[in-house]
Amino acid sequence: MASNRFHVLLLWLSLCVALADEVAVENMYIGLDDILSPLDSNTTHPSWLSSSGHFAFGFYRHGDGHGYAIGIWLMGGTTNTVVWTTNRDDPPLSSNSTLQLTVEGLLLKQGSDDRGQLYVPSEPAGSASMLDSGNFVIYSQESSSFVVWQSFHHPTDTILGGQNLTILNQLVSSRSTSDRSTGHHYLAFQDDNNLVAYPINSSGTASDAYWAFRDQNIYHGTEVAQLSLDAKGYLCFSVFQCLANNTNQQIKQQNTSSIYRATLDVDGNLRLYEHLFDANSSSSLLxxxxTVWQALTDECQIKGFCGSNSYCSNTSGNARCHCYPGFVPYNNKTSGGNAMFLECKLNYSKDDCETSGGRNYNIVSLEEMQWNYDYPYWAKLMSMEACNKSCKEDCDCAAALYTNGRCNKYSLPLSYGRKAPNASDTGMALFKVPSEYVIRKNTTTSSPKNPNAIVNNRRGLILILASTLGSLSFLCVVFVVSIFFIYRSQVHRFTKLSASSNLGFTEECSLRSFSFDELVKATSGFTEEVGRGSFGAVYRGTIGENSKRIAVKRIEKIVDEGEREFRAEITAISRTHHRNLVKLIGFCIEGSRKLLVYEYVSNGSLANLLFKTKKHLPWKERLKIALDVARGVQYLHEECEVRIVHCNLKPHNILMDELLTAKISDFGLARLSKPELLSIRPDKNEVKTGYLAPEWQKEALASVKADVFSYGIVLLEIVCRRRSIEVNVPSPEEVLLSSWAYHCFATEQLHKVVVYNEDEKQDMDWKTLERMVKVGLLCVQDDPSLRPSMKNVILMLEGWKDVPIPPSPSC
Structure with a gap:
């Protein structure tokens, strides 16, 4: 406790120093009669900048693109981040608007029309300034250091470093990321010093609150509660308790500076953000x-996230809103799940509540539901069947929630609904819907005007059944006769086809034997070489009536086995079927000539994509490629009929199709290779490039863990976009990629291993980078027992399993 108090006292001292610095720093002052206008010219400016260039005050484009609004925004990046807006619910301003600093305050005009004073300070104004903290201040005419008005005292949805939220003001979310008008939620202090978040149109009572915090060190209102954010990222409640701090950050680059903001976001969640800027840049380069911290991890806990008569579901990891059974969206333009604020209405009229001879109702249920609002108008202990009947017979009952043997009935509108599979206080939600609604949903034969006509008319039902059975019997006879004649025709065609010596190329053949002359013709005499691997050259060709593109590999470095053994190995390879493996189509054996025919993969090898092109490769795409390769290797190790150890996994043997899906080639050829090329004496070129596991050089038997080592090298190359061994590097420690990556990871300097251009700099995903590097380092351990299985590699890359801290690869 003493340590906590000490840290918070340091926080308050830093706030005082920051405020003193604001006064001491020479700011960019705005004099009387200075004018702002959305249109830049010689006499006017669209904004007033802070001395650091990070913040600007002035006109910015309204969210719909029509007109302008006045506010403060954080510069940098592709879009500026608005942190404060004045008169946020006013209509957009025209392009001929002007804003002028006068003695009476800021005067807003649209053309020749004077809209009046925008801000009226407590004393006559003398100057103004946009401070580096993001605070726009107006100074007294008497003293250039005495502030008579400041934006920090009038927050909208955000507080910045050095700003406080007190009982005198509140945060109100924006309607959307582009529309800064009043949104759906607000955060404010209550008289009891609780900081509470509510939906904007709620009653403001405890049943409507979805998040609250109270400082336990404040008693009976003897101290004024406030939420403070300092320039170092500490978000603290009053004196001794902090909600969040900046200790759990992503890896920071060197020579960067941070600006923090706490925002009540559009969805109603309070979040603390860190904006990292390049300290060496002369401009505001973000x-x-x-996101350093957020109040709630599940958006479905936010009341008002979904509108009336809809419920929130987060089972897929994305909070979505859905209409209840019997309801449809108001605008009828959307169906299914929709993000945020979905409003729904009944899909039928309630005017004819069930009476004697009136409308019939059915009950549709939803499991694991919560309704976090108010109290039901009726509640009683009973069975679920009795609860169903009670709601169906009650004109006021729109739905009921049955939980722990208790029936709770609710009328419209239904609010704050949530599907919560892991919560302990959920129940079965029962919705009363007209019987014809269910019939229309499940059948197309009944009439909407008289849905029960078929059920009630027994005579008509018998006639329909009789005619249906007669029709089915006739169709069965026709079907049997047709099958007989089709069978005879197919037998005749098959007999003729079998008698022919030239079967042609068909997709139905799982594996076909080609003649050497056929492949010479298909490849135009092996003239177009598209690649060369450890087992021979690969040539492009076409075959068949549809000119299907193929890739033909001439096998050179194999054991001189008999034809039977070669066919057996190739047949085993052909039984593999996976989207991340190159498909084997056929083969050719004529004496010493042995060739394999594969599907043609159009985008070349992964090596070309990583090392020879400068194409921007987003981090999501890098992770997808890494997962494609991992799934292909896992299939070879664990899922195909015969377990296959690749023994030669590297970017040159990974091909990319037109959708940049990675496909592994050259698998299964290791058992056909000459021994000196594999485990006994590895190929010098292969050892030189660093893909082979250390145990190969020790004449150990090849295992699946050797492929895991090779995959780890490939994964690090995907992350860093450089080869595993590079000679032309600034320092000797960077030559071996695995050692260099571990050094950068251990010293928290992972930004050094990544080669990126300006586009990739904006796209940088540091969490994904760190996770991929850690998995790669686990895979390249010298001790095979320390390497994970490919299944665990996939789980760690997808984020389903925690990645342990890897030891040094050479330990």
Missing amino acids: VHTN
Whole structure:
């Protein structure tokens, strides 16, 4: 406790120093009669900048693109981040608007029309300034250091470093990321010093609150509660308790500076953001934006996230809103799940509540539901069947929640619904819907005007059944006769086809034997070489009536086995079927000539993509390629009929199709290779490039863990976009990629291993980078027992399993 108090006292001292610095620093002052206008010219400016260039005050484009609004925004990045807006619910301003600093305050005009004073300070104004903290201040005419008005005292949805939220103001979310008008939620202090978040149109009572925090060190209102954010990222409640700090950050680059903001976001969640800027840049160059902390991890806990008569579901990891059974969206333009604020209405009229001879109702249920609002108008202990009947017979009952043997009935509108599979206080939600609604949903034969006509008319039902059975019997006879004649025709065609010596190329053949002359013709005499691997050259060709593209590999470095053994190995390879493996189509054996025919993969090898092109490769795409390769290797190790150890996994043997899906080639050829090329004496070129596991050089038997080592090298190359061994590097420690990556990881300097251009700098995903590097380092351990299985590699890359801290690869 004493340590906590000490840290918070340091926080308050830093706030005082920051405020003193604001006064001491020479700011960019705005004099009387200075004018702003959305249109830049010689006499007007669209904004007033802070001395650092990070913040600007002035006109910015309204969210719909029509007109302008006045506010403060954080510069940098592709879009500026608005942190404060004045008169946020006013209509957009025209392009001929002007804003002028006068003695009476800021005067807003649209053309020749004077809209009046925008801000009226407590004393006559003398100057103004946009401070580096993001605070726009107006100074007294008497003293250039005495502030008579400041934006920090009038927050909208954000507080910045050095700003406080007190009982005198509140945060109100924006309607959307582009529309800064009043949104759906607000955060404010109550008289009891609780900081509470509510939906904007709620009653403001405890049943409507979805998040609250109270400082336990404040008693009976003897101290004024406030939420403070300092320039170092500490978000603290009053004196001794902090909600969040900046200790759990992503890896920071060197020579960067941070600006923090706490925002009540559009969805109603309070989040603390860090904006990382390049300290060496003369302009406001935003490097990265990071979410440091958020009040709620599940958006479905936010009341008002979904509108009336809809419920929130987060089972897929994405909070979505859905209409209840019997309801449809108001605008009828959307169906299924929709993000945020979905409003729904009944899909039928309630005017004819069930009476004697009136409308019939059915009950549709939803499991694991919560309704976090108010109290039901009726509640009683009973069975679920009795609860169903009670709601169906009650004109006021739109739905009921049955939980722990208790029936709770609710009328419209239904609010704050949530599907919560892991919660302990959920129940079965029962919705009363007209019987014809269910019939229309499940059948197309009944009439909407008289849905029960078929059920009630027994005579008509018998006639329909009789005619249906007669029709089915006739169709069965026709079907049997047709099958008989089709069978005879197919037998005749098959007999003729079998008698022919030239079968041609068909997709139905799982594996075909080609003649050497056929492949010479298909490849135009092996003239177009598209690649060369450890087992021979690969040539492009076409075959068949449809000119299907193929890739033909001439096998050179194999054991001189008999034809029977070669066919057996190739047949085993052909039984593999996976989207991340190159498909084997056929083969050719004529004496010493042995060739394999594969599907043609159009985008070349992964090596070309990583090392020879400068194409921007987003981090999501890098992770997808890494997962494609991992799934292909896992299939070879664990899922195909015969377990296959690749023994030669590297970017040159990984091909990319037109959708940049990675496909592994050259698998299964290791058992056909000459021994000196494999485990006994590895190929010098292969050892030189660093893909072979250390145990190969020790004449150990090849195992699946050797492929895991090779995959780890490939994964590090995907991350860093450089080869595993590079000679032309600034320092000797960078020559071996695995050792260099571990050094950068251990010293928290992972940014050094990545080669990126300006486009990739904006796209940098540091969490994905760190996770991929850690998995790669686990795979390249010298001790095979320390390497994970490919199944665990996939789980770690997908984020389903924690990645342990890897030891040094050479330990």
